[in-house]
Amino acid sequence: MKITPKDVAHVALLSRLEIPEDQVEKVTGQLNAILEYAEMLNKVNTDGVEPTAHVIPLSNVMREDEVEVSLARELALANAPEQDNGYFKVPKIVEG
Amino acid sequence: MDYSVVIGLEVHAELKTKSKIFCGCSTQFGSDQNTNVCPVCLGLPGVLPVVNKRVVEFAIRAGLALNCEILPFSKFDRKNYYYPDLPKNYQTSQYDLPICVNGYLDIEVNGETKRIGITRIHMEEDAGKLVHSGNITNSNYALVDYNRTGVPLIEIVSEPDIRSAEEAKAYLEALKSILEYIDVSDCKMQEGSLRCDANVSLRENEQAPFGTRTELKNLNSFRAVQKGLEYEIVRQAEVLDEGGKIIQETRSWDETKGITLSLRNKEQAHDYRYFPEPDLVPLQVSAEWVEEIRQSLPELPNARKQRLMEAYGLSSYDAGVITASQAMANYFDVVVGHGADAKAAANWLMGEVSKVLNASNISITEFAVTPENLASMLELMQKGTISSKIAKTVFEEMVASGKDPATIVKEKGLQQISNEGEIVAIVEAVLAANPQSVADFKAGKDRALGFLVGQIMKQTKGRANPELVNKLLKERIN
Structure with missing residues (x-):
């Protein structure tokens, strides 16, 4: 599978990354190099191997339904670039 | 022309646990903004979510009540999208191995029972709440309250087996009733603890392949489910009648205007790039646990x-x-x-x-x-x-x-008077006092009898045994 500049634009949009026009070709090449490297894995015979859901051989780690103390609101909002009356304030959402 | 309607519903129900799905924050509705939050539900770096056992139990409970198969091996996945109600930029949900699959729900419409398939039930976290200043399209910023982020949800996805707005409403009512019976959700649509999205498409007849669908959001009451779907069915039929094409998109039901509006292009938004959640280990549900839950169903x-x-x-x-x-x-x-x-x-x-x-x-x-x-x-x-x-x-x-x-x-003193002697006395007094009515009745005016009964009831303050009054009155008058 080859990544095209169009795929790069799509992935960039999904990731909310801005890639300057003159960098697209370079990034396309880099992404293809990464994928080619990972292609190696396709050479391994995986017949009869269940897809791995998790690398740690554990299951059923659960907690009881008990309420614990939450963060103080000042702390919760401490890293917010903008806030208003105890709310996180964020830029406009739907492009008009 | 008349089209055949195909509807599938996605219902989100908030589970009534005390704490959130992956952290110990309270799920209390109506708390002050951003007071039920912690590093886990705010998605701060380096935190480790742990699943609430009660959430898994409630999901299994719902699955059993809806005749589902409970998968012995299940896992969580990340659903990636950018929206400010989601501080992590992904929602922890379940993708290819949901906890319950292949169920059904029987509904009754016009006296006939119909079976609606349930594709799956999965567990996921709720998102936060956006408070818009002004209207969603013209405000410059939004305010976010993350109290609801991480409140446990189950999403119940139906098969596209529903054939009318009326059936959709009946399905939702039956589903709500079951979730209330098994005590896993408050199902308060007005508080958002039960929410419904609908996928709707039209086709020429029952045998034709499915047409392009739209997804309807914001169906926040039973009335909205019915009215929103009725509107969307007519809208799609009009587009098709004029030779147009339905665009696959998300539309929002506007209750006050009574119309649906295009919200965003779904094809783009649908690229969720699910992958297994590395911070949560898989679930292995034992047959014993399932049986224990089955025994506890009402x-x-x-x-x-x-x-x-x-x-x-x-x-x-x-x-x-x-x-x-x-x-x-x-x-x-x-x-x-x-x-x-x-x-x-x-x-x-x-x-x-x-x-x-x-x-x-x-x-x-x-x-x-x-x-x-x-x-x-x-x-x-x-x-x-x-x-x-x-x-x-x-x-x-x-x-x-x-x-x-x-x-x-x-x-x-409201005891009924059933003593014949007592009623006879009153009947005779009323007959004596109303000779004109007696004459009218004998002349064939049935209404006169009603007047006489009324007089007797008035005198007894409604306490006279009505059957006895009628019987005695007729005996005396004829």
């Missing part, structure tokens, strides 16, 4: 409805209304358990009692009249101590004061 609405029909001869409709709410069905059982006639009890519950509950917007658990007192009142009626008309007066007094009916009847 009698479900359909079974209870059947029981009321068989045990008491109630009609399918009446039994359906009574059992739609578990609290109502419990109340009914107590009333009947105290010896009341089942049909009379059903009529009173669906009539006078429901009228009072609706008028004061309360549930039957908050009702001033205990089921024992309602049973005593029905017994007084059955024994002839009070007439059905007087029963309404007694009932009103019971609602107002919470007193037992025997006391009210005694205090207000």
Whole structure:
């Protein structure tokens, strides 16, 4: 599978990354190099191997339904670039 | 032209746990903004979510009540999208191995039972709440409250088996009823603890392949589900009739304007790039645990409805209304358990009692009249101590004061007069005082009889036994 500049634009949009026009070709090449490297894995015979859901051989780690103390609101909002009356304030959402 | 309608519903139900799905923050509705948050639900770096066992139990409970298979191996996945109600930029959900699959729900529409398939039920976290300043399209910023982020949800996805807006409403009502019976969700649509999205498409006939669908959001009441779908069906039919094409998109139902509006292009938004959640280990649900949960399930609405029909001869409709709410069905059982006639009890519950509950917007658990007192009142009626008309007066007094009916009847002197001699005296007095009416009746004016009965009732303050009055009046007048 080859990544095209169009795929790069799509992935960039999904990731909310801005890639300057003159960098697209370079990034396309880099992404293809990464994928080619990972292609190696396709050479391994995986017949009869269940897809791995998790690398740690554990299951059923659960907690009881008990309420614990939450963060103080000042702390919760401490890293917010903008806030208003105890709310996180964020830029406009739907492009008009 | 007439199209064949295909609808599938996605229903999100908030689970009534005390704490969130992956952290110990409270799920309390209506808390001050951003006070039920912690590093885990805010998605701060380096935190480790741990699943709430009660959430898994509730999801299995819902799965069993909806006839699903419970998968012995299940896992969580990340669903990636950017929206400010989601602080992590992904929602922790379940993708290819949801906890429950292949269920069904039987609904009743126009007296016929129809089976709607349930594709899957999965667990996921709720998102936060955006408070917009002004209108969603023209505000410059939004305010976010993350209290709801991480509140546990189950998403119940139906097969595209629903064929009309009416069936969609019936499905949602039946689903709500079951979730309430098994006590996993409050199902308050007005508070958003039960939410419904619908996928709708049209095709030329039942055999044709499915058409392009739109997804309808913001269906926040049973009325909205029905009205929104009815509108969207007509809108799509008009587009197709004019030779147009349906665009696959998300549309929002605007309740006040009564229309659906395009929200965003779904094809783009649908690239969620799911992958297994590395911070949560898989779930292995044992057969023993499933069995334990199965044993703890209560009698479900359909079974209870059947029981009321068989045990008491109630009609399918009446039994359906009574059992739609578990609290109502419990109340009914107590009333009947105290010896009341089942049909009379059903009529009173669906009539006078429901009228009072609706008028004061309360549930039957908050009702001033205990089921024992309602049973005593029905017994007084059955024994002839009070007439059905007087029963309404007694009932009103019971609602107002919470007193037992025997006391009210005694205090207000409302006993029915069934003593023949007593009624004869009144009948004769009324006949003597109204010779014109007697003459009118004899001349063939039936209405005159009603007037005479009214006079007798007036004199006895409605307490005369109506059957006896009619019988004695006719005997005397002819």
